[in-house]
Amino acid sequence: MTASSTATTFKETDAFAGSVLIESLDEVTEILRSRQFKMEGWASPTAKSAPLMQGVLIAMDGEPHMARRRKLAKLLDDDAVATYRDRHLKPTLDHCIAELAAMPRATDGSIHADLVPLAQRSVYRIAAAVVGIDGLERPETADRFIEQVKALGAGLTVDWSREDPDVVLKRAFDARDAFVRELYTPSFARRERVVAEARAAGKEPTAASHDLLTLMIDSRDDAWSGGDNVLLVETCAFLVAATQTTVLGFTNMVLRMQQWFERHPEDRALMDTDPEFLRRAAFESLRMTISTPVRQRTALADVTLASGRRIHAGQVVSLHFIPANADPKHFGAHGEEFNPHRTVENTTPWGLAFGGGAHTCPGRPLVTGSRNPTGTTGVDGTLVTLARRYYAAGLELDPEHPPVRDESTYYALYSSIPVRFTKI
Numbered sequence: 001m002t003a004s005s006t007a008t009t010f011k012e013t014d015a016f017a018g019s020v021l022i023e024s025l026d027e028v029t030e031i032l033r034s035r036q037f038k039m040e041g042w043a044s045p046t047a048k049s050a051p052l053m054q055g056v057l058i059a060m061d062g063e064p065h066m067a068r069r070r071k072l073a074k075l076l077d078d079d080a081v082a083t084y085r086d087r088h089l090k091p092t093l094d095h096c097i098a099e100l101a102a103m104p105r106a107t108d109g110s111i112h113a114d115l116v117p118l119a120q121r122s123v124y125r126i127a128a129a130v131v132g133i134d135g136l137e138r139p140e141t142a143d144r145f146i147e148q149v150k151a152l153g154a155g156l157t158v159d160w161s162r163e164d165p166d167v168v169l170k171r172a173f174d175a176r177d178a179f180v181r182e183l184y185t186p187s188f189a190r191r192e193r194v195v196a197e198a199r200a201a202g203k204e205p206t207a208a209s210h211d212l213l214t215l216m217i218d219s220r221d222d223a224w225s226g227g228d229n230v231l232l233v234e235t236c237a238f239l240v241a242a243t244q245t246t247v248l249g250f251t252n253m254v255l256r257m258q259q260w261f262e263r264h265p266e267d268r269a270l271m272d273t274d275p276e277f278l279r280r281a282a283f284e285s286l287r288m289t290i291s292t293p294v295r296q297r298t299a300l301a302d303v304t305l306a307s308g309r310r311i312h313a314g315q316v317v318s319l320h321f322i323p324a325n326a327d328p329k330h331f332g333a334h335g336e337e338f339n340p341h342r343t344v345e346n347t348t349p350w351g352l353a354f355g356g357g358a359h360t361c362p363g364r365p366l367v368t369g370s371r372n373p374t375g376t377t378g379v380d381g382t383l384v385t386l387a388r389r390y391y392a393a394g395l396e397l398d399p400e401h402p403p404v405r406d407e408s409t410y411y412a413l414y415s416s417i418p419v420r421f422t423k424i
C-alpha cells in the first residue's frame with residue numbers, strides 16, 4: 001500500500017470525526033511545540049485502549065510528563081546509544097547472521113528467509129535490553145516475547161483495528177499476563193536488588209544496570225509514583241513504542257530500496273562506497289513511514305497559528321503527518337516519492353517521523369544514531385546498522401514470492417517479506 005492510500009483509509013475512520021485536519025508541516029510543527037495544546041487520543045479515558053494506556057508517558061502532559069522525560073534523557077544520550085549499539089545490536093545481528101548461515105541453501109547457493117521474523121528478532125532483543133527485560137537469548141523465548149509484545153501493540157492501537165476490539169483486548173491482556181509471569185517478574189526482581197544494593201553502597205543504580213526498569217524502580221517515589229501497575233503499563237507501552245515502529249521502518253525501507261535499485265541499479269554500489277547513502281535512504285524512508293499517520297491534540301485556549309488559522313479552545317485537531325511530511329516547501333517536488341538523494345530545507349531529513357515538541361520520540365537517537373537533528377553524524381542507528389549488515393550479506397527480495405500484507409491492521413505492516421541472501 002502506498003503512503004497516500006494509507007492516508008485515505010485513516011481519514012475514513014471514525015476516530016477523527018469532528019476534529020480539524022491539519023496537513024502543513026509548519027502548522028503541525030507549531031501545534032506539537034505549543035503549550036496551548038494538550039495530548040488527545042492516546043490520553044482519552046473513553047478510548048478502547050485506555051486500560052493499557054492510562055498513566056503512560058505518551059498519555060501525560062505538563063510537569064509530570066516532563067519529570068519522566070528528564071529522567072529518560074540520560075537513558076538515551078549519545079554515550080548510552082553507542083553502548084547499546086556495541087553491547088546489544090551488533091552481537092544480536094552476529095547471532096541472526098549465524099542463524100541464517102546455518103540454514104539450507106538453494107541450488108544457486110543463496111539462502112531463502114523471511115525478513116519479518118529476522119527484523120523482529122533483532123529489533124525486539126535490543127528493545128528488551130533498553131527496557132531491562134532479560135532472558136531472550138534462546139530464539140524460542142525471543143519469538144514468544146515478540147508475540148506477547150505484538151499482542152500488546154494491537155491492544156494499544158485497538159481504536160484503529162480492523163478486528164473485533166474485545167477479541168484484540170482479550171489477547172492483549174492474556175499476553176501481558178504471560179509476559180509478567182515469564183519475563184517481567186524475574187527481570188523486575190533482579191533490578192529491585194540492583195537498586196537496593198547500589199543505594200546501600202551510595203552509588204547510582206543506573207550505572208550498574210542502565211535500563212528503563214532500573215530507572216523507574218529508582219524513581220518510583222517521584223517520576224513513576226503510583227504503584228507497581230504504573231511501572232508495568234509504562235514498560236509495556238515502551239516495548240511497543242520501541243519495536244513495531246523500528247520493524248515497520250526497516251521493512252518499509254527495504255521494500256522502497258528494492259524499487260529504487262530496480263530503477264537506479266547504479267546506486268547499489270553507493271552502499272559500499274558512500275557511508276552516507278544508507279543513512280540518507282533510511283531517513284528518507286522514515287519520512288514516508290509514518291507509524292501513526294494522525295496524532296491528535298486539543299486546544300487549551302483560543303489560538304491563532306502563524307499561518308493565520310484560528311483554532312478555538314476545546315477544539316480537537318488531527319495532525320496529518322503524511323501530507324505534512326511531503327510538504328513541497330520543505331521537501332521539494334514529488335515529496336510523495338522515495339528519493340535517497342533528496343535535499344531538505346529547514347527541517348529534519350525524517351520530517352515529523354518522530355513527532356515533535358514535548359512528546360517527541362525519546363528513542364529517536366537510538367534509531368538515527370545520535371541526538372543530532374540533521375542526521376549528518378557519521379554514526380549508524382538501529383535502522384542503518386540492520387540495513388548495512390543485511391545488505392552486506394546480499395539481501396534482496398525473493399522474485400518468486402511477493403511480500404504479504406498484515407490484513408489485521410491499517411498500518412503498512414507485513415506478515416511476511418520473503419528474501420534471499422546471496423553473500424553469506
Ligand code: HEM
Binds near residue numbers: 069241245295
Ligand atoms: C523507527 C522508529 C520509531 C519511530 C518512527 C517512532 C515514532 C514516534 C513518534 C511519532 C512519537 C510521538 C508520538 C506523539 O507525539 O503522539 C513517539 C513517541 C515515543 N517513542 Fe518512538 N519511535 C520510534 C522508535 C522508538 C524507540 C526505539 C523507542 C524506545 C527506545 C521509542 C519510544 C517512544 C516513547 C516512549 C514515546 C512517547 C514519548 C512521550 O510521549 O513523551 N520510540 N515515537
